[in-house]
Amino acid sequence: MNKTFSNLKTFYHKLGSSPWFYKISGITIPYVALFSFLFLSIGIVWGVFFSPTDFKQGDVYRIIYMHVPAASVSQAIYYTMTVAAVVSMIWRMKMAGIFIKSMAPIGASFTFLALISGSIWGQPTWGTWWIWDARLTSTLVLFIFYIAIISLYSSFSEKKSADQAVSILTLVGAVNLPIIKKSVDWWNTLHQPASIKFTESSSISPEMLYPLIISIFGFYLVVLLSGLMAMRAEIAKREINKEWFKNY
Amino acid sequence: MIYDFNDYNFHVWLVLLITVALISLNLIVPKIRLNKINKLKKIDKN
Numbered sequence: 001m002n003k004t005f006s007n008l009k010t011f012y013h014k015l016g017s018s019p020w021f022y023k024i025s026g027i028t029i030p031y032v033a034l035f036s037f038l039f040l041s042i043g044i045v046w047g048v049f050f051s052p053t054d055f056k057q058g059d060v061y062r063i064i065y066m067h068v069p070a071a072s073v074s075q076a077i078y079y080t081m082t083v084a085a086v087v088s089m090i091w092r093m094k095m096a097g098i099f100i101k102s103m104a105p106i107g108a109s110f111t112f113l114a115l116i117s118g119s120i121w122g123q124p125t126w127g128t129w130w131i132w133d134a135r136l137t138s139t140l141v142l143f144i145f146y147i148a149i150i151s152l153y154s155s156f157s158e159k160k161s162a163d164q165a166v167s168i169l170t171l172v173g174a175v176n177l178p179i180i181k182k183s184v185d186w187w188n189t190l191h192q193p194a195s196i197k198f199t200e201s202s203s204i205s206p207e208m209l210y211p212l213i214i215s216i217f218g219f220y221l222v223v224l225l226s227g228l229m230a231m232r233a234e235i236a237k238r239e240i241n242k243e244w245f246k247n248y
Numbered sequence: 249m250i251y252d253f254n255d256y257n258f259h260v261w262l263v264l265l266i267t268v269a270l271i272s273l274n275l276i277v278p279k280i281r282l283n284k285i286n287k288l289k290k291i292d293k294n
Contacts, residue, residue, distance in 0.1 A: 040271075048264060062260045066267045102278075109270045117263045124259060226274040233281035240285060246293070 016093045018235045019244045025228045032228065036221030043069075043215025051208050063121040065212060068196075069219035071114035071139070077107035077223060078142060078170075078177060081149075085170035088163055097163025098238070100170055101153055102230035106223060108146035115139060126190055134183035135191035138176060145173035159238060 014020050047065030054061040081100050088096035118136065119129045130136065149166055156162035184193045195204045196212070204212070239245045 044264070044267075048260060059257050060259050063263045066263050070267070105277075106274055109274055113267060113270050116266060120259050120263050222271055222274070226271075226278065229275060229278040229282070233278040233285070236282055236285040240289065246289065 016091075016095050018095060018098070018239055019248075021095060022232060022235050022239075022245075022248070025232050029225065029228055029232075032221060032225045036218060036225045038218075039214055039221055040218030043211050043213075043218045047208075047211035047215055051211050052205070054208075057125055060121065060124050063117055064208075065215045067114060067117040067121060068212060069216040070110045070117060072216055073219050073223050074107055074111040074114050074139070074142065075177060075180060076220070077103050077110065078145070078173065081107065081170050082174040082177070085167035085174075088167040089171075092160075094163075097159070097166070098231055098234045099227075100149070100163070100166055102234050103227055104146055104149045104153070104166075106226050106230060108143060108150065110219075110223070111139065111143040111146055115143060131190055133189045133191055134187040135180065135189050138180040138183050141176050142173070142180060145169070145176065149173070 044065055048062050051062070051065075053059055081103055084096040084099040084103075087093050088100065115136070118139075122131070123129050149169055152169055153162050153166050156165065183189060184191055196209070236245065
């Protein structure tokens, strides 16, 4: 137990080192790329082309294989950014700032995908592209927070100040996360409650559920891959004049 | 299967297209940024 804790502590300290992260991410990226391509293509191809047609919605329900994973990762990215914001504020760790700066555009793009795919799905099933429903509105607020973080960061010329300001804004935005999660329970919404449940049986047929789980896993791997790539680019930008980077 | 291209299938194809475009963008943009910096590094070395 003590050894595990000690190893975790060492790993945490190593994460704070940009040369170490740059080197390790360079080694892991090809493997992550391979697995993300594998899971994403299996999940989406299985779901979109081979899963059974829904008896009520017909084929349009297949948007689920892109919409649900995108919505899931868009919130997960913000959760991780919140942890990084706490680390950045308490320990002033440079890598935490780099993480927030790199992940915000990725989070924004997946939130945009969740909103746009939901809208395209809503048109034939709800009869409207958009409604000021609690789930949709809180997800739109999440998207606005991502954009605000990106804009705030670019308004600073000094990186340290930018990291601190962005960390505060990220923490403010974290209030929205439980609201998104609970919006379908707290208010009467047009959006359905969660179909995949961990504590009880899911309300979705296994033939449709398996490709969905694989697709969700694929999306998480793609986020990991794009996150690693974006962080490497940000480290390179910030450390271009450092001796270790010149000799790498 | 969704090979027959009716109105509702168009919605699925559209979402699939946007998904592929956004994922590609997320991978291509950092790659280009890093390549540019590495080019600068090479010029600086020479």
